[in-house]
Amino acid sequence: MRWMRLEIGRINNGIVTERKRLSHLLREEQPSSVTRGGSQYNFDRETLRRLEQALPEEIQRQLRLPITFYFDSTVPDSFFLTDEAALLALQHLEEISPLRRMRGGRLWIAKPIVYTIVNRYPTAMQIMMR
Numbered sequence: 127m128r129w130m131r132l133e134i135g136r137i138n139n140g141i142v143t144e145r146k147r148l149s150h151l152l153r154e155e156q157p158s159s160v161t162r163g164g165s166q167y168n169f170d171r172e173t174l175r176r177l178e179q180a181l182p183e184e185i186q187r188q189l190r191l192p193i194t195f196y197f198d199s200t201v202p203d204s205f206f207l208t209d210e211a212a213l214l215a216l217q218h219l220e221e222i223s224p225l226r227r228m229r230g231g232r233l234w235i236a237k238p239i240v241y242t243i244v245n246r247y248p249t250a251m252q253i254m255m256r
Contacts, residue, residue, distance in 0.1 A: 134255045139163030141254050145190035152178055152186075167192075170249040177250060181218055189215045192252040195240050205240045205253060206232040216243065 142159045151157040157169040169191065178186060188211035195205040207213060208231055216222040221243050226233060244251040 137255050140165070140167070141194070141252055142167050142192055145192065145194070148174065148177055148181070148186045148189045148191055149183075151191060168249065173247050173250050177215075177219075177247070181215055185211065185215050185218060191250050193247075193250060195235070195244075195251065195253045197253060197255050199256075201234065204234045204236050206234050208232055221246075 139162050141162050143162055144159050146157075146159055151169055151174055157171060157174060159167045159169075161167050174191075177189075181189065190209070190211065193207070193209065193212040193215070195207055197205055207216075207228075210228065213222065213226070213228060213233055217224045217226070221239075222233075222235065240253070244253065
């Protein structure tokens with residue numbers, strides 16, 4: 127178990143520590159943040175523009191990027207989301223059904239759907255191991 131925690135820690139070194147609001151990232155000359163490993167994480171400006179065009183201003187002010195999906199080894203076929211603003215944004219983008227609701231602070235989403243979302247919005251989404 128100790129070895130697994132070390133490996134998961136290494137895998138998660140690329141996860142952003144300070145998630146920034148979309149509205150803030152849009153104002154930055156070079157939108158970026160810092161990862162757990164101390165590296166610079168650059169956001170894809172074209173992806174940010176696509177999100178700006180697709181999302182209402184209220185969601186842009188609430189949404190923090192990157193959206194983080196979490197992997198739990200006890201549920202091998204899904205990831206979960208814990209951010210309500212991210213859920214609203216994904217519903218508005220028609221990536222997740224508007225009928226879906228969080229239960230117990232989590233929304234479980236099948237892995238193939240998450241992988242599709244991550245590929246559609248480069249740098250705006252991340253997957254974190256737990």
